[in-house]
Amino acid sequence: MEHHRPADLARLIHPRSIALVGASERAGSIGERTLTNLLTHSELAGPLYLVNPSRPELRGQRCWPSVAALPATPDVVVVAVPASGVLAVIEDCAARGVAFAVILSSGFGEAGDQGRRQEQRLQEIAARSGLRLYGPNCPGLTNVNQRLGLTFSPSFPHDLVKGPIGLATQGGGLGRNVMQAMERGIGIGLWASTGNEVDLQVADFIHYMADAPDIRVIVSLLEGIKDGPKFVAAVQRAAANGKPVIVLKVGKSEYGRRAAQSHTAALTGSAQVNSAIFRQFGVVEVDDIDELADTAWLFARAMPGAREALGIYCSSGGTAALTADAVGAAGLRLAAFTPETTALLRARLPDYAAIGNPVDTTAMVLSDQSVVETTLGRVASDANLGLTIVPIALDYGASTTRMADCIIHAQQGCAAPIVPIWMSDRLGEGYQRLVAAGFAPPRSVGKAVSAIRRWVEYGRHRRANPDVGALQRPLAQPGQRSHDGGATRSLGEAQAKQMLQQAGVRLMPNALAKSADEALAHAGRIGYPVVAKIVSADIAHKSDIGGVQVGLRDAAQLQAAWHTIMSTVTARQPGARIAGLLIEKMAAPGSVELMIGVTRDPVFGHVLTFGLGGIYVELLRHVTRRLLPIAARDAAAMVHTVRALLGGARGQPPADIAALEELLVRISDFVLRHADRIEELELNPVWVGAKGQGAIPLDALIIERTGAAA
Incomplete structure (x- = not known):
């Protein structure tokens, strides 16, 4: 299966034929309740095949011993057998060429390591055969507008108000809660509750609903997002078709994250990153079920x-x-x-x-x-x-x-x-x-x-954002960040700035000095005042250990600074490998200190963070985020969040906002060109001069994956 590509779900949502494996008459069993919903409460478009090797017939309908024995290949097989028997059924489905299997059974990834290994085998079967899997550990699929219940829920016959809202969830209980908002007049035409998402995900159903003619508003309850690019493509498709997507994301707090992970074993991602990406792509985020229902129905009206x-x-x-x-x-x-x-x-x-x-x-x-x-x-x-x-x-x-x-x-x-x-x-x-x-x-x-x-x-x-749904350039691929000490390395400031300069990023004149004499020569050529900074791949935060001196106005001050920095750093971090000092022209005073950072989110990929920098980045946390790549319009919106600080207050000249916006786009392009290599990037502080003077990073940190192509 091609990664990130949405599935064609037409035959799952509008099946011409269905098989129920595990059909039963044992009252209250999953097999019995599913059979009742299909036979009694659904309006089927074609034949329903019952599979039960121990019964010749059920409710007057013939039973078949296996999927392999069926007289025709159904579009959808609903699996209602214990977890221990699921793999054999799925193997039969794959061999028979079944398009979709809905696995209602529990006891997989949510149940521990053995269940996760079973899920891995399910994925392998799907990958080699083309069979698409829905679930496991899910209540099934409900197409209300077509009155079709591929579900064991006893509530199915009571929640059948047709309507223009599509609902995609991972958890079943909260999803049913939204369905029962029908009591207030809210009609929900389609409900997909994807469970453990061994294959099909919420994003696949958002993408389907984006094109479905009977759905005008899309609602989603998310515990975690497994495939960030697929999710982004789905909500962009909805935006392109003028359909709002309304999301309630659980797992924002540490308590919530633990609950979400234990329930579906899903990646929850960073709450701040999730919310920022929702805003970026026009997804309406709400905080509770009532808000979800009220908001969805207002949009539907x-x-x-x-x-x-x-x-x-x-x-x-x-x-x-x-x-x-x-x-x-x-x-x-x-x-x-x-x-x-x-x-x-x-x-x-x-x-x-x-x-x-x-x-x-x-x-x-x-x-x-x-x-x-x-x-x-x-x-x-x-x-x-x-x-x-x-x-x-x-x-x-x-x-x-x-x-x-x-x-x-x-x-x-x-x-x-x-x-x-x-x-x-x-x-x-x-x-x-x-x-x-x-x-x-x-x-x-x-x-x-x-x-x-x-x-x-x-x-x-x-x-x-009239073109919010337009396809972007490909996103940088996400990847789980490794905490293995050998997996990443920090580039020295000099090397990081060299990479940035080659990418067209304007920097203050600088040069690496390996001796005090070289430092004096560089400073003479650059022009005082200068800044002197320790250069070491082993030291990320130079100021914390006395590795930086600023405002050096002549050779004597620089000479003294060389000896002070070297002795202080050696004493405080004796094992650090020191390449020398970076001698750099000092920026003019009076600028607002800003920060541009990039991190690789394990779900979505590279995310750019922008806002107040220097000491304020941790103190005030006044930042805004965007998923990369960004365009000029995105950069302008990000800069607008600090516009009050850049507009020339108290007699100061207006800042060079155009240069700052250009710098943000240039950093986005730089990261995308080196997407497989860059794990993190931080420019802090970024100096912004008066109009025409530019926006210049004064410090740079790049953490790259070892072994990645340069």
């Missing part, structure tokens, strides 16, 4: 447009203020109504009502429902609004039911979505009508505004 400003329509002053506070705290903006809207509100609402934004109709709507019918529709259709929030603080019986009917009617007359918030724990008839009409009301102001914020931010990202 409408995609964000250019109008971001919001309206609030309410009959309770306190509730209106609470909602307005939440909107402001989220960094969102309330709209100014058009004169036409204001005039109608003034004419229809009493003098003591609030006709600005938020609108507080007061309790008079309880006695005159026609006011809501005319004013809500006008507000929701206002040309300055992108969305209208209607918080409903309490269930007031028939009055609230009429309010729900007004919301439904108003939505029919306007394109911008209306988001009703059902705040009461009493789920009366009004709530049920909203659910039946597809509104899936959020249950609190905070949850609703959180979903709206993500909806608005996604729209901004799409407008700022």
Whole structure:
């Protein structure tokens, strides 16, 4: 199988024929529940073959002794036998030319070393035969829009609300939790829960859903990402087709990482790297299941447009203020109504009502429902609004039911979505009508505004990155970083800077001196003041052991510095191999210290980190990250995060932002050219002069893989 290439899943999701190995009548068994879901609750497009060597028939259908004995080759084989019998079944499937096998059985990688060895054998069978494997240790696959349940779950017949949302998860329990959000009116057309991902991964299903005509919004619960480039390609495909991808990534904390690894034995990656890559490719990241459901359904109802400003329509002053506070705290903006809207509100609402934004109709709507019918529709259709929030603080019986009917009617007359918030724990008839009409009301102001914020931010990202789904140059391949002492080596600063200079990176004039006399000669040619730094492949942090002296203004100071550095370093790190001192022109004072770093993430590959440098990098951790390669637009966005420090505050001249952006792109290109070689790179500090003076790394560290081609 070609690495990182997404699978063609059409025959798995729309199979023409299915075989169930392990079909059973033993009540409550996986084989019995799967058989019931297929025979009783699914609408099959073709034959269902039952495989059970000890039974001639089940439920009036013939049983076959093995996959090899079947009269025809099915598209999909569902495997519901104990783990000890799975390998033999998969061998039969491979020999028969089956396209897909869904392995429901547990007892593999999640169960220890023996299970992992079994998974390795499954991978070997798939690799040599072309058979694609789904699972093991999974609840199966549910195609709700086609009413097909390749699953043992007893909930399958109860979770069958068709809809435009596609769900891809690794864990089954949380995935079923999202499926049961259907009770709020959320229709999920396809659910893939991939389990241990011995072959097919969540990314394969995101890629499929990106092209599936019946799916408009893609939702994913991730415990770990095994193939970073495949995941990136999948979300780019979704972006190219205008489909938002909404992700809840568990395993962010140390506790969460341990749980995720013990559950699926998956690589969880760095939480910061994951989140940065999600942002880079327009993936909407949420923090909890409720947020996942609220956000997904808002996207399923409408995609964000250019109008971001919001309206609030309410009959309770306190509730209106609470909602307005939440909107402001989220960094969102309330709209100014058009004169036409204001005039109608003034004419229809009493003098003591609030006709600005938020609108507080007061309790008079309880006695005159026609006011809501005319004013809500006008507000929701206002040309300055992108969305209208209607918080409903309490269930007031028939009055609230009429309010729900007004919301439904108003939505029919306007394109911008209306988001009703059902705040009461009493789920009366009004709530049920909203659910039946597809509104899936959020249950609190905070949850609703959180979903709206993500909806608005996604729209901004799409407008700022119209080609976010365009294919990039190939990513640098990820690789598990080795902690073997012989696996990597640190290049000296002089060697690292030589590599960078050859790549077109501008540096301060410098030269390596192997003696004090050479140091004086170099300084005379370069021009004082200079900096003197120890050069040793054994010393990564030179300043920590007295290996750097700055501001040397003449030969006498340089001569003294030579002896001081050599004696101090020798005393503090006696075993270090010293090549000499690097003599370098000293940069002008007054620059902001910045940092550019690159690390190789084991899942995604090379990731660039940029932000405040010097002593501030550890103290403030004010950084932004991008997966490589980056383009000019990415570099500009990264620099924008520190723009306030570079804009010429307090009489300082504006910094050379263009040069800094160019440096970021040049470093990206440099790393990609040496992708198999570079494990880490750090430029800290990076000096940025006034406009036209450039952006220049003052220190450089490169850690490379030993044995990699130069």
